[in-house]
Amino acid sequence: MPVDPELLEILACPNCKTPVTLVKNNTALKCATCKRVYPIKDDIPVMLIDEATIED
Amino acid sequence: MALFDLRQTQETDEVIGTDAATRALSVTAVENDFVAGVYENLASWYDYFFGPTLHAGRLQAIQRMGIRPGERVLEVGVGTGINASLYPRDCIVTGIDLSDSMLEKARERVWRKGLTNVRLLEMDAADLRFRDASFDIVYAPYLISVVPDPVAVVREMCRVCRPGGRVIVLNHFRSPNPILASIERAISPLTVHIGFKSDLDLPAFLAQADLKPVSIEKVNVPRLWSLVTCLKE
Numbered sequence: 001m002p003v004d005p006e007l008l009e010i011l012a013c014p015n016c017k018t019p020v021t022l023v024k025n026n027t028a029l030k031c032a033t034c035k036r037v038y039p040i041k042d043d044i045p046v047m048l049i050d051e052a053t054i055e056d
Numbered sequence: 057m058a059l060f061d062l063r064q065t066q067e068t069d070e071v072i073g074t075d076a077a078t079r080a081l082s083v084t085a086v087e088n089d090f091v092a093g094v095y096e097n098l099a100s101w102y103d104y105f106f107g108p109t110l111h112a113g114r115l116q117a118i119q120r121m122g123i124r125p126g127e128r129v130l131e132v133g134v135g136t137g138i139n140a141s142l143y144p145r146d147c148i149v150t151g152i153d154l155s156d157s158m159l160e161k162a163r164e165r166v167w168r169k170g171l172t173n174v175r176l177l178e179m180d181a182a183d184l185r186f187r188d189a190s191f192d193i194v195y196a197p198y199l200i201s202v203v204p205d206p207v208a209v210v211r212e213m214c215r216v217c218r219p220g221g222r223v224i225v226l227n228h229f230r231s232p233n234p235i236l237a238s239i240e241r242a243i244s245p246l247t248v249h250i251g252f253k254s255d256l257d258l259p260a261f262l263a264q265a266d267l268k269p270v271s272i273e274k275v276n277v278p279r280l281w282s283l284v285t286c287l288k289e
Contacts, residue, residue, distance in 0.1 A: 007150070007175060010190035014183065044159050047179040 003029070003045060014038075014049050030055070076263035081206060082253040084244040088180065091202055092155050094249060099157035102136055106198070113275035114139055114197060117226045117283055120271075123147045127192040132181050132213060133199030137162030140174045149174045150191070154181065182208040189218040197226045201256040210265040217288040223267070225284040226275070229258035258282060 003011075003022060013020050013031035020029040020038065029038045029045055036052040038045060118139070123129065125146040131139060134151025135158045143149050151174060153159050159176055166174045179185050181196070182205055194213040200206045210225065217223050231237050237255070244255040262269065262284075273283045 004175070006148070010186045012185050012187055014179070014185050017185075041156070041178075042160065042163055043176070044156075044163060045177045046156075047177055047185040051178075 003040065011045070011047070014047050015052075076257075076260045078264075079257065079260050081257050081260050081264070082201070082244060082255050084248050084253045084255070087204055088154060091204070096155055096157045099136065099155065099161055102158070103138060103161075107138060110198060110276055110281070112277065113226050113281050113283060114142060116273070116275050117195065117197060117224060118142045120273075120283060120285055121193050121195065121222060121224060123193065128190065129193045129195060130184075130186070130191040130213075130216060132184070132194065132196040132209065133202070134159070134162055134176060135198075137165040137174070137176070139197060140166055140171050141169050143173070145171075145173055147173060150177065151175070152177045152179045152181065152184070154178065182212060184212045184216050186216045188215055189221075190216050192218060192221045193224065194221065195224045195226075198228075198252070200225055200227045200261070201229075201252040201254075206256065206261055207264045210261075210267065214267075214288055219288055221288045223286045223288055225286075226281065227256065227284075228252065228254065228281045229261070230255045231280065258284075 003026070008022065011020050012018060013034060013036060015036055016031060016033045018031060018033045020031050023030040023037065027040050029040065035054050035056055037055045038047055038052050123144055127147045129143060129147055129149045131149060131151045134153050137151060140149065140162065151162060156178055159178055162176055166176065181199065181203055194217040196209065196213060200209060203209050213223050230240050240255040244253045247254040267286050269284045269286050271285045275281050275283050
């Protein structure tokens with residue numbers, strides 16, 4: 001179970017600590033505040049600022 | 057021993073010493089990049105080397121958690137996922153680690169064993185990306201002597217644990233025996249290359265992290281490791 005609704009409920013952006021949402025056909029997590037996109041690699045969300053990209 | 061027995065153990069009585077709140081926890085300092093590098097190399101043989109040796113402690117920790125159906129467990133430093141199949145299938149396990157090589161091993165194991173109650177994330181133990189009070193049990197197995205700042209990690213563990221939840225640390229700490237302790241201090245700069253500091257100071261760790269354990273048990277053979285169980289207030 002990579003990213004289920006309960007996990008989404010408790011996850012926060014590493015940068016601004018606000019909620020994240022699934023994007024890109026459930027292959028990444030995005031913070032609406034700072035626009036950072038955190039990749040999900042092999043079902044493992046990588047919640048590291050260094051690994052994120054900023055996408056509008 | 058009953059879960060959360062409030063008796064004073066011999067070890068907790070040792071939480072004395074006038075400088076416990078300020079003294080260094082170890083003679084060895086490490087950075088996240090160094091630790092990640094060590095564990096990238098360890099990933100392929102960790103289970104062979106540390107698997108059987110440290111297994112009794114893992115089993116005792118799971119037993120001590122007293123996990124109830126539906127409880128949310130966070131394992132900080134999930135590594136190769138060696139604990140994953142030890143949890144009851146009716147709890148929800150979230151495992152985090154900083155090493156993607158170790159996480160890849162964990163992912164393979166979770167898939168191989170068909171563990172649908174386990175999810176994995178890559179993040180820094182000292183900077184957990186969960187909201188406050190997200191878990192019933194927060195557990196760090198054989199992690200705290202690896203990280204650059206053990207106190208920062210355990211503070212984060214307490215933050216994401218709900219009030220009344222359990223914060224559990226399983227680790228090797230420096231022996232109270234002065235001869236053993238001096239050996240552990242001397243070899244710490246070497247053991248860090250195989251993944252742990254051998255001289256972590258338990259009384260100083262407890263004092264600086266403001267942890268008040270409800271039990272401290274010696275585990276594994278030889279009994280050089282401690283299972284520290286705390287209740288989040």
